[in-house]
Amino acid sequence: MSKDGSISASVIKRLPRYYRFLGELQKEGLERISSRELSERMKLTASQIRQDLNCFGGFGQQGYGYHVDELRMEIGKILGVDKHFKTILIGAGNLGKAIATHINFETRGCNLIGIFDINPKLTGEVVGNIPIRHTNDIESFCEANSPVVAVLCIPKANTQAIADQLVNLGLKAFWNFSHYDLSIDYENIVVENVHLGDSLLTLTYATNIITSTDTDNSEEIE
Amino acid sequence: MSKDGSISASVIKRLPRYYRFLGELQKEGLERISSRELSERMKLTASQIRQDLNCFGGFGQQGYGYHVDELRMEIGKILGVDKHFKTILIGAGNLGKAIATHINFETRGCNLIGIFDINPKLTGEVVGNIPIRHTNDIESFCEANSPVVAVLCIPKANTQAIADQLVNLGLKAFWNFSHYDLSIDYENIVVENVHLGDSLLTLTYATNIITSTDTDNSEEIE
Numbered sequence: 173m174s175k176d177g178s179i180s181a182s183v184i185k186r187l188p189r190y191y192r193f194l195g196e197l198q199k200e201g202l203e204r205i206s207s208r209e210l211s212e213r214m215k216l217t218a219s220q221i222r223q224d225l226n227c228f229g230g231f232g233q234q235g236y237g238y239h240v241d242e243l244r245m246e247i248g249k250i251l252g253v254d255k256h257f258k259t260i261l262i263g264a265g266n267l268g269k270a271i272a273t274h275i276n277f278e279t280r281g282c283n284l285i286g287i288f289d290i291n292p293k294l295t296g297e298v299v300g301n302i303p304i305r306h307t308n309d310i311e312s313f314c315e316a317n318s319p320v321v322a323v324l325c326i327p328k329a330n331t332q333a334i335a336d337q338l339v340n341l342g343l344k345a346f347w348n349f350s351h352y353d354l355s356i357d358y359e360n361i362v363v364e365n366v367h368l369g370d371s372l373l374t375l376t377y378a379t380n381i382i383t384s385t386d387t388d389n390s391e392e393i394e
Numbered sequence: 395m396s397k398d399g400s401i402s403a404s405v406i407k408r409l410p411r412y413y414r415f416l417g418e419l420q421k422e423g424l425e426r427i428s429s430r431e432l433s434e435r436m437k438l439t440a441s442q443i444r445q446d447l448n449c450f451g452g453f454g455q456q457g458y459g460y461h462v463d464e465l466r467m468e469i470g471k472i473l474g475v476d477k478h479f480k481t482i483l484i485g486a487g488n489l490g491k492a493i494a495t496h497i498n499f500e501t502r503g504c505n506l507i508g509i510f511d512i513n514p515k516l517t518g519e520v521v522g523n524i525p526i527r528h529t530n531d532i533e534s535f536c537e538a539n540s541p542v543v544a545v546l547c548i549p550k551a552n553t554q555a556i557a558d559q560l561v562n563l564g565l566k567a568f569w570n571f572s573h574y575d576l577s578i579d580y581e582n583i584v585v586e587n588v589h590l591g592d593s594l595l596t597l598t599y600a601t602n603i604i605t606s607t608d609t610d611n612s613e614e615i616e
Contacts, residue, residue: 184599188592192573215577251595252602270492275590281598321601345601347594351414355437362600366593368497370410371586372569373473376503377406378584379543379567380474 179227179250186224187247189214194244206237255281257345258319262334264289264297264304267349268325273300282321286313290330307334314341321345328352401449401472408446409469411436416466428459477503479567480541484556486511486519486526489571490547495522504543508535512552529556536563543567550574 193214197205207225211218225238248254259282261272268287277284287299290307297304305313313319322343324331331352338346339358346363348354354363415436419427429447433440447460470476481504483494490509499506509521512529519526527535535541544565546553553574560568561580568585570576576585 185596187599188589188595189575191595192589192592193575214575251599253595253598255598255602257598257601257605265496266492267496270488271590274487274489275594277594280591280594281602282594320605321597344604345597347597353411353415353436360604362597362604364593364597364600366590367410367414368493368588369502370414371588372497372499372502372504373410373413373475374407375543375567375569375584375586376474376477376479377409377472378586379479380477380503382566382582382584383479383542 183224183227186216187251190224191244191247191251191253194240194247197240198244202240204237204239210238252281253279257282257321258317259284259321259323260286260288260310260313260319260343261323261325262288262307262310262338263325263327263350264291264294264299265325268323269299271323271325271349272302284323285317285319288313310337311341314338314343319343321347323347323349324354325349405446405449408438409473412446413466413469413473413475416462416469419462420466424462426459426461432460473503475501475503479504479543480539481506481543481545482508482510482532482535482541482565483545483547484510484529484532484560485547485549485572486513486516486521487547490545491521493545493547493571494524506545507539507541510535532559533563536560536565541565543569545569545571546576547571 193210207218207221210216211221214221225243256278259277261268261284264272264287268289272284272287284300284302287302287304288307288310289295289304292306294304295306320343322335322338322345324334324346326334328351331348331350331354335346335348335354339361344361346354346361348363348365349368351367351369353367354365415432429440429443432438433443436443447465478500481499483490483506486494486509490511494506494509506522506524509524509526510529510532511517511526514528516526517528542565544557544560544567546556546568548556550573553570553572553576557568557570557576561583566583568576568583570585570587571590573589573591575589576587
């Protein structure tokens with residue numbers, strides 16, 4: 173059972189996915205699962221799973237498998253799903269609104285408490301029970317509420333300036349959807365960049381490869 | 395200059411990011427850039443960049459650097475940005491609408507030509523110049539238009555059934571935003587899963603680590 177950060181980065185990277193799959197098993201009412209069954213669902217090898225989950229102590233028992241609830245709870249604790257990090261979202265355009273309403277922040281350790289946009293026409297509009305505030309109010313809001321996490325759904329040109337402002341206001345973590353590569357130019361600040369455009373380009377590349385192959389083989393296929 | 399798929403997977407993975415950065419340089423009006431300058435912008439080592447870009451032939455010249463336009467064009471060709479893959483989007487909820495309006499498909503090799511939703515109340519509503527059609531019309535639409543790429547913004551429970559239907563209708567590539575891990579159970583089908591919830595959990599974990607560290611050191615910081 174490791175609580176001192178000694179879990180390897182590659183295991184950490186897979187934890188959200190384990191957590192998600194274990195949640196599905198819970199919903200199905202499963203109490204336990206073998207590493208073999210879990211490996212089939214997750215398309216990982218059973219030995220990979222055993223190796224990963226060994227980091228978290230004695231949840232896998234010979235002949236019993238993993239106790240779904242306990243294992244999920246332990247992984248959740250490591251991820252920090254019980255943390256209630258106060259979270260604000262900047263940029264209430266289509267994407268910002270979709271993120272605010274589509275993502276369940278609460279079950280992922282974050283409480284969305286404020287939404288901001290520079291467009292005064294949006295001020296007061298309610299998105300997922302939260303009224304949109306003008307970006308001019310970010311400073312007073314942060315001083316009063318001390319949010320930790322910021323979701324950035326703003327145009328590229330504004331990202332660095334807003335991030336600088338938010339760091340000065342005490343924010344520690346950025347979930348960045350802007351096209352700007354927010355880099356960790358600050359100490360003790362964490363950034364998770366989500367580049368949806370890059371993701372689509374990766375798919376386009378793979379599609380290009382697979383459809384070119386299809387054409388090459390077209391005469392062999394019925 | 396490699397056109398036979400001999401570029402390594404790790405280089406491929408970085409190509410969308412190179413393409414994006416080179417696009418920014420173009421917008422700034424830069425004609426050429428040294429590997430050192432590019433490395434500073436991209437937070438990669440200059441030798442990493444030289445090694446990556448050597449795959450694409452003689453664009454880097456000693457004492458000159460990289461020709462921005464040519465290099466970007468070459469990378470774009472490899473990625474397939476000129477392919478115009480016909481693309482449909484299924485699920486016009488908040489997220490689907492945001493993806494349809496926020497993402498520039500055209501510059502990434504995909505032409506969004508159809509949007510579908512199971513909710514008849516949405517039928518006819520226009521999103522980014524495209525009228526929403528009912529999911530009942532997917533089959534006839536695909537037979538008439540032969541789309542290649544599908545963007546899935548639908549609930550988990552429906553994902554596998556819709557994906558099966560679309561594969562039977564000839565679609566080859568899936569950009570999957572549902573919470574369901576669409577796996578490649580099919581031959582010659584490519585999938586890019588986007589798990590925004592996992593991304594947020596990764597940030598939560600990092601935030602948890604960094605804020606715990608902050609607390610430990612709180613007495614040392616002014």
